[in-house]
Amino acid sequence: MKYKVFYIAIILSTLGFMLSLVACQKSAPPPISAEEKHEAPVQLDLTHLCENLSKEMQEVDNTRTTFALEQINHDLKICIPLVDLKQQMHLMHLSNQMYNNFLTVKRTSKEQKAFESHALNMAQYPTIQQSHHQEFSLRDQYLLKHKGQAYVELHENTQQNLVYRRNPQYLARIFAPYLPQAERVFIENLAQQNMQNLFYNQDITIDANELLERALFWEDYVNKYPKSQFIKEAQYLYQAYSQLLFKGVSVNPVSESYLGESSIKSDHLSAIEKLSKLNKSQLSNQARRFLSFIQMNLNERTKLTGFEHPSAQLNQYLKLKSVQLNQPFDCFSDAICYKN
Template sequence: MQKNQVLLIVSSSLVFALTACQPPSDKTAPEADTQTTTDQSSQPLAEAKTPKELTKALVKLSEDTLKEQLICSKLEDTINTIDNKSEIENIHAVQHQLTACLPVADNTQILQWLTEYQAMYQRFLSVNSTNSINNVNSATDNRALYALMRTIEQDQKITVAQLKEVSPRVRYLVSLIRSGSDVHVRYLGEGDYEFYHDLTAMADIFIPYLPEDQAAFVQRMAKDNQEIFWFDTAIAFSFEELVERTVFWEDFIKHYPQSIFYNDAESLFNMYRYLLFFGSENTQWTDKEIRNFYDSDNKRLLLKLAKRPNNELAKNVQDFFTFMEQSDAERLTQYPIPDKDENGGEIDERNITQYQLNEALNLSSPWIATQDRNCLTGIICVDKDAQ
């Protein structure tokens, strides 16, 4: 896991590495791109020396403008036709159209293309039962696919026999990996693998044409979601990175209260903050009684957070340390255990400490706000029912 300092504003010198699957986009500012395009397309007008040459130049300029407008008006349809039967050349065609259309599009249109482009890549890399080699024995097909994906993920040699046992679509995606395209394989845990691609390369296409807050949001999402979030119900990254992400999103919602991404950023902050104190089913930062950290470095990081002035997260951390130092009797006095929980069920003795900590911190569950939105796989959040 990378452990970089939090960045709120996208640096003008930011450069993303693009591979064969996503060729480099022009990093020049949108205004400069538009001006360059205009100067080049207007050059024949300046060179025209007779009325006839001027007329031809005007006609040519009108034809080019209409052609560009037509291409851009059809771009969304072109993106939506790409699925898990398409080839990489289809994506390259979309990228070339975006290069021409992004400099002249408004923000609403750019965000729509970004959303469609993200969904396009998910379709392109998806492998499901319809890709099965014969759809007769899915269990056998799944085992063959699993074995092949494991071989690729472990950077071992792929055999001809392995390729013959999987679908043509899987073989095609494997060929992209072998050719150095922006397609890779990773293990998700619990026996699942997936094909994935470079989110920073995707973000790089759109960032030059987004306002500051949106560019900062997309950049951070691309960085955080490049790797998996969960691994067998454990948090798949370090406590230090969890702290960094939590601080970033708190700073974001303070710095950009009018951002179109404010609600998603707030949901991310609440989720990361909750995990900072409660961990997950297979990730705990302290002992069961919440009195001692398993790793002293984690305590050091939280102590540093607690010193941030006039800060909501710092106050949460201070309350957390206060709770850690309380005796059982003090906790029971301050946070008595009710007969029933909020759902009407009995509170299990194993959950008493967690219940009391929740009362001490007074944090609402982040899972309600995130149950219908997916913010953990792409460069923007999307409704889960739309995926």
């Protein structure tokens, strides 16, 4: 009996201790996490980081490294979502200047000749002879060694010259995800379109079906996003691709006379016929008028349009806005257009 009382006392004592422990745990305040402790300093650091970003971007020149660019691009992805559209556009403008400054190379005439003669081989075969490597300017040596980093690439432009450029996907990846839909759609699509040159030796590098798709895309963009920051550029792109589809370029026109189907380049005629079957587009109306136009004789055209030259007649009959390529915008080299 004595032992039973003893065991009961121990059990009651243990139970009381556990109940008091539970009560203490309920009344004690929850612990402060490390994340909560440092919340205020992180906010202050971000504010400081973003306020100084513009200054850092303007200080980049052609002595800096790709690592410095990568750090700034990292900071841009942090700060762009935190600022309004006006400030985002300002940062984009600074990023363009930053890369222009970074990719500027000053060469002697000997270094320029060496670059023009050997740069393409060097790009294709990084293990070129050391004697060739030493003929390049120090900046060329650095940029060629680090091409592919921080969106820097060696590019053959429309004049068949090798130049350094920022890959068009830069703006699509660094800026576009954080912009309003209209601006994001513009940049992402123009970046993709300009990954390769549209022109080479003054001729068009893409087929008529691709010209058609691009013309339709920019027509739809103009209608869908009339308040876009890039609306003027989009209108220019719509007019430019429409002109390329119906008329081509001077060195390779769609037709010389526009007299009958046999006078039209076959791929363009096929694309225009396909376009004419659409109903929702102003561009499709122009395609139907084009097919009607090529069935007319010269006298009929002259009476209808008041012009004698076939190209001028076509412009008038289709109400086709003639644009000068790369004027007033260069829209065929990056993910945005630049004023010339």
